[in-house]
Amino acid sequence: TITMQVIxxxxxxxxxxxVEKTIEIFLAIKLELFSSKKEILTLFASxxxxxxxxxxxxxxxxxxxxxxxxxLTWAEVAMLAVLPNNPAMIHPGKNREKLKKKRDALLDxxxxxxxxxxxxxxxxxxxxxxxxxxxLPRLAPHLLSRELAYRAHAANKYRNRHSDISxxxxxxxxxxxxxxxxxxxxxxxxxxxxxxxxxHNAAALILEVDSGxxxxxxxxxxxxxxxQHSNHVDIITSRRSTGSILKPLLYAGMLQSGEILPSxxxxxxxxxxxxxxxQNYSKTYNGAIPAYMALSRSLNVPAxxxxxxxxxxxLYFLLKxxxxxxxxxxxxxxxxxLILGGxxxxxxxxxxxxxxxxxxxxxxxxxxxxSTPVFFPPQYLVNQEYMSTKQDAPSKKTEGAEPLDAPxxxxxxxxxxxxxxxxxxxxxxxxxxxxxxxxxTGTSFGYRDGWxxxxxxxxAIGVWTGNADGEGRPELTGIATAAPxxxxxxxxxxxxxxxxxxxxxxxxADVCSQSGFRAGPHCSNKTKILIPYTGLRSPPCPYxxxxxxxxxxxxxxxxxxxxxxxxxxxKWFVLPPAIEWYYKKKHSDYCPLPPYRDDCAKSIHALxxxxxxxxxxxxxxxxxxxxELDGSRGKTVCVAAHRNxxxxxxxxxxxxxxxxxxxxxxxxxxxxxxxxILTLVDENGESVKRAFTVLSKE
Numbered sequence: 257t258i259t260m261q262v263i264x265x266x267x268x269x270x271x272x273x274x275v276e277k278t279i280e281i282f283l284a285i286k287l288e289l290f291s292s293k294k295e296i297l298t299l300f301a302s303x304x305x306x307x308x309x310x311x312x313x314x315x316x317x318x319x320x321x322x323x324x325x326x327x328l329t330w331a332e333v334a335m336l337a338v339l340p341n342n343p344a345m346i347h348p349g350k351n352r353e354k355l356k357k358k359r360d361a362l363l364d365x366x367x368x369x370x371x372x373x374x375x376x377x378x379x380x381x382x383x384x385x386x387x388x389x390x391x392l393p394r395l396a397p398h399l400l401s402r403e404l405a406y407r408a409h410a411a412n413k414y415r416n417r418h419s420d421i422s423x424x425x426x427x428x429x430x431x432x433x434x435x436x437x438x439x440x441x442x443x444x445x446x447x448x449x450x451x452x453x454x455x456h457n458a459a460a461l462i463l464e465v466d467s468g469x470x471x472x473x474x475x476x477x478x479x480x481x482x483x484q485h486s487n488h489v490d491i492i493t494s495r496r497s498t499g500s501i502l503k504p505l506l507y508a509g510m511l512q513s514g515e516i517l518p519s520x521x522x523x524x525x526x527x528x529x530x531x532x533x534x535q536n537y538s539k540t541y542n543g544a545i546p547a548y549m550a551l552s553r554s555l556n557v558p559a560x561x562x563x564x565x566x567x568x569x570x571l572y573f574l575l576k577x578x579x580x581x582x583x584x585x586x587x588x589x590x591x592x593x594l595i596l597g598g599x600x601x602x603x604x605x606x607x608x609x610x611x612x613x614x615x616x617x618x619x620x621x622x623x624x625x626x627s628t629p630v631f632f633p634p635q636y637l638v639n640q641e642y643m644s645t646k647q648d649a650p651s652k653k654t655e656g657a658e659p660l661d662a663p664x665x666x667x668x669x670x671x672x673x674x675x676x677x678x679x680x681x682x683x684x685x686x687x688x689x690x691x692x693x694x695x696x697t698g699t700s701f702g703y704r705d706g707w708x709x710x711x712x713x714x715x716a717i718g719v720w721t722g723n724a725d726g727e728g729r730p731e732l733t734g735i736a737t738a739a740p741x742x743x744x745x746x747x748x749x750x751x752x753x754x755x756x757x758x759x760x761x762x763x764x765a766d767v768c769s770q771s772g773f774r775a776g777p778h779c780s781n782k783t784k785i786l787i788p789y790t791g792l793r794s795p796p797c798p799y800x801x802x803x804x805x806x807x808x809x810x811x812x813x814x815x816x817x818x819x820x821x822x823x824x825x826x827k828w829f830v831l832p833p834a835i836e837w838y839y840k841k842k843h844s845d846y847c848p849l850p851p852y853r854d855d856c857a858k859s860i861h862a863l864x865x866x867x868x869x870x871x872x873x874x875x876x877x878x879x880x881x882x883x884e885l886d887g888s889r890g891k892t893v894c895v896a897a898h899r900n901x902x903x904x905x906x907x908x909x910x911x912x913x914x915x916x917x918x919x920x921x922x923x924x925x926x927x928x929x930x931x932x933i934l935t936l937v938d939e940n941g942e943s944v945k946r947a948f949t950v951l952s953k954e
Contacts, residue, residue, distance in 0.1 A: 258300050259284045265303045304340040307347025315392075320348060322390035330372055331383035334362045348386050356385055395436045396429075398475025398490040399636060403427055428638040430469035435462060435748060439472040442744045446737075447477040450721060455732055457724045459491035460745060461607045463634050463716040465614045470636040471715075472745075476724070486724035495582045495600035496720065499698030499734065500554045501707045502575065504668050505609065505660075506595055507551050509574050510566055512664035514790030518548040518671065519772030521799075522558040525834050526895060528872050528879070532592060534560045537699075543839025544831065546772050548667075552674035554697065556596055563595045571595070577659035578609045578631050597700045607709055607718030608634045613665040614694075614711040617755045620662035630658045662758040663788045669694035669711065669755060678739040691751045695742065697734030704728040708738035714752040717745050762786040770829045773797035780827040803828045803849065810850060817856035833869035837897035848899060857940065868905065868938050871895040873948040880951045881927065889926045896921040896936055908935040 263283045270276050287296060306316035313336055317325040321332050328336070338358040339347060346355045360381045367377035443458050450458065462472035475490035510516040521544040527534065534556045541557065550558035563571060571594060572587035582600045583590075590598045612631035619630060672694035695710030706721040721737040723729070731737075767774055769781035776796035804823045806813050813823055830849055831839055840846045851857070872895040873879060882890045896905055898921060907914040907923045910932055914923055925934075929952035937943040 259287055259296055261304070262296055262299045263287065265300075300340075305343040306336065306339045307343045307349065318392055319389050320386045329380065329383065330363065330366070330376060331359065331380035332386075334366070334380065335359045335385065338362055348389075352385055359385075394478065395433065395440065396431055396473050396475075397478070398488075398492065399429065399431070399470075399473040400427075401488075402475070402490055402493065403429075403637075429636050430464075430467075430471065430638055431473060431636065432471045436472045436474075438748050439474050439745060440478065442741060442748075443474050443477055446741050446744070450737060453729055453731060454727075455721060455723060455729050455737060456485035457487065457489070457491060458719070458721045458738075458741065459603055460720075460741065461492055461603055461634070461718045462745060463607060463611045465611050465711065465714055465716055466618060468608070468611060468615075468632060468634050470634050473636060489724040491720055491724065492603045494724070495602055496705045496722070497597040497700035498599050498601040498606070499597040499700045499705060499707055500556070500559070500595075501601070501606055501696055501698030501709060501734075502571075502595055502599065503551055503554060503559050504613075504672060504696055505575065505578065506559065506563055506566060506571055507547065507671065508613070508660050508664040508668040509571065510547075510562060511667055511788055512661055512790065513566075514788060514793045515566060516547050516562065517767060517772060517774070517785075517787055517791050517794055518667055519546050519767055519785055520794070521545065521771050521773070522547050522550050523561055523835055524550065524555060524558050525838055526871055527557060527561065528874060529564075529592065529877055534592075534596060541838045542842050543835045543837065548671035548674070551668075551671045552676075554675075559595045560592050563592055568592065568594055574659055575599075578612065579633055580605045580609065597698070597705075603718045603720050604634065606707075607716055608632075610709050610711050610718070611716035613660065613669065614713060614716060614755070616658060616660060616662045616665045617669065617758065618713055620666075620758045620761075621756045631660070661761070661788075663761045666755055666758055666762075667786075667788070672696055676735075677743065678735055691746060692754045693743070693746055695739075697739055699733040699735075702728040703730065703732040706732050706734045706737040708734050708742040710742050710746065712746070712749075712752060713755050715746070715749055717742055719745070757786070759786075761789065763789050763792065765792065768797040768800060771797045771799045773799075776800055778802050778827050780829075799829055799831055801828055801830050802826070803830075805850060806853070811853035811856070812850050813853055813856050817853065833867060833899050834871045834897045836899060837869075837871075837901075851900065866944065867899045867903070867940070867942055868936050868944045869897050870934065870936060870944060870946045871897055873934070873946060875946065875948075877948045878951055879927075879948060889928070891924045891926045894923050894925055894934060896923075898938060904939045906937045908937070909933070911935070 260280060263280045267276070267280065301313040303312060305311055306313070310316050310319050314325055316336055316339065317323060317328055317332075320336070321328060325333075335355065338355070341358070346358065348355065363372070363377050363380050366372050367374055372380070439460055439462060443460055447456075447458055450456075456477075458477050460472065460474045461470065463469065464471055473492065475492045476487050478487065507516075511518070516522075524536070524542040524545050526541060536555050536557055542555075545553075545555065545558060547558070547562070568591060569587045572583065572590065575583060580601060582602050582605060584600070587594075609631065611634070616630045619628060673692060675695055675697070691712065693710045693712055695708065698707035699705065704722055704726050707719070709718045710716070719738040719741045721741070722732060763786070764784050765774060765787050766782045767785055768776065768779040769783045770779075774792075774794055774796045775782045778800040779797050780800070802825050803812055804814060805811060805826050806818070806822060807824055809824070809826065815823070828849065829847070836846075836848065840848065872893070879892060881892050884890050894907075896917075898905060901919050904916050904918050905921050906916050909925055909927065914925065917923060927950045929950050931947065931949045934946045934948065935943060
């Protein structure tokens with residue numbers, strides 16, 4: 257009878273006809289011949305109805321008792337055993353007395369057969385039947401939906417070869433139940449606060465670094481009371497604007513190629529390239545700032561300048577190599593905005609890439625594992641056999657060099673330690689018990705997405721906050737909304753130390769204490785830092801020079817206005833005028849070049865270092881000047897800097913005089929479409945020119 261019931265269930269309740277019954281008989285004989293009784297009983301228990309819409313003994317155990325089948329009592333097991341006999345007539349929702357009599361009869365039979373003793377039988381019969389059904393566990397509903405979608409896709413794609421693919425594998429994930437429960441609780445608690453600012457969605461992904469296993473998967477905040485805010489959307493796989501979250505990858509790429517040193521000064525002055533004019537979040541500029549500090553402060557202008565130097569195509573290819581699968585447009589479509597959120601990214605890919613950076617450093621210290629792959633996507637299934645059927649899912653890399661090596665990753669993670677933490681975490685360095693976390697935030701344009709991703713040697717955690725429909729909200733930033741969740745999630749784990757330095761692939765080098773470049777012959781102060789071997793190819797310091805002053809170091813002089821015996825050669829840190837104008841506002845210890853003595857300034861040979869610099873427009877830039885509402889030509893602002901702020905600058909556009917400026921050197925111009933030459937001349941006769949093009953409406 258059990259065998260016939262299994263066949264009947266497999267035939268999807270087809271009409272009861274003589275032909276159908278004959279087919280079932282032959283199939284039942286075949287099942288008896290090729291399967292054991294235990295296997296047949298397992299099939300029956302897994303597919304039998306247990307009342308209502310409950311199918312399978314495991315579902316019934318969770319629905320009626322809220323526990324796994326192996327954790328049930330004798331009374332509970334006996335009740336489930338008698339339910340399939342007549343599930344439509346007798347189940348806990350009706351005919352409860354009849355159900356209890358059938359259960360007790362089975363318990364007496366078990367007692368009579370010696371399976372249970374009389375005391376256990378008596379105690380079991382005194383247990384009441386379950387009352388209201390328990391809700392099925394919903395710890396990771398978005399992960400379940402994702403896996404079922406994959407399985408449905410695979411079953412449809414391979415139906416000719418594996419028609420029963422959806423029945424072949426039991427879904428066993430790498431999720432840690434306790435971590436998942438705590439992660440859900442943390443996100444729910446923060447959601448209660450964020451929703452007051454109409455921020456309704458949040459997601460988090462927790463990975464084990466070395467294995468890439470997913471320990472917690474919170475695709476969205478579970479909000480069963482209010483489903484109008486798209487809480488069913490799995491944000492972990494959704495493409496969202498990346499904000500600044502990709503800046504560490506650019507930094508690591510430039511370190512690896514030797515195009516930048518951690519301490520090297522990067523220009524931080526206004527810039528414009530065509531219609532693209534990036535600004536720092538603070539709307540201020542530092543003139544120049546060390547590269548590692550530009551990363552930890554997430555400054556936009558230095559990042560764009562670094563990308564311009566590195567190349568958009570190269571970063572695009574690097575991101576693809578690291579595992580970012582959401583870049584579906586050509587690199588040219590993203591342009592320089594790629595580093596500021598112009599790209600689409602998923603929490604799944606980005607958290608996996610950060611975990612790969614941590615894994616790269618971890619594996620370096622394990623000599624036997626140096627050849628193992630480092631950058632591969634996270635995995636949430638224990639049974640990798642089924643994963644192999646997902647041809648649309650990326651697999652682990654097995655050949656070729658890794659896109660980022662351990663030294664570049666370690667230096668990047670060191671820089672990410674200096675990111676200022678939110679709230680109570682801001683003074684973390686003052687406490688020995690604080691956990692070291694390399695982390696980065698990101699905020700998309702319009703305050704639509706808040707990101708925070710962090711890593712330790714053991715775990716990588718990614719958090720996203722915002723609204724699934726893309727609605728922006730004030731104060732929806734990575735530091736304000738996502739970072740507090742990130743550090744609460746890291747609080748679930750014990751402190752596990754910090755990354756070991758890959759010393760064998762780093763070299764100690766002398767760098768200029770003021771510019772951060774490799775120390776040159778004219779650098780007066782030097783310091784030693786660890787850099788990649790490729791960094792030895794970087795250029796020496798371009799800012800330290802030899803100048804000639806009088807004995808008091810008050811005036812600059814030269815051989816045409818004073819005796820050589822009176823000249824004193826001094827090593828001096830000299831920034832270009834445009835950078836210097838902003839830099840000295842932030843650095844009171846910066847010493848500008850001393851002026852030439854009056855008698856020396858009269859000689860044209862004295863003007864050996866430029867004093868005038870054009871900040872905007874950039875070299876060979878392409879500008880678009882819009883028309884005003886009345887149809888007249890609009891204006892654009894040109895900006896310049898002079899070492900001596902009190903000096904006068906005379907402005908000319910295409911040999912036509914525009915006017916003069918002093919102190920603040922800005923000039924409005926209204927150029928017609930076409931190519932133009934901007935010429936600036938100071939009161940000493942020093943001049944500088946800049947060519948640019950104004951685009952027409954077409």
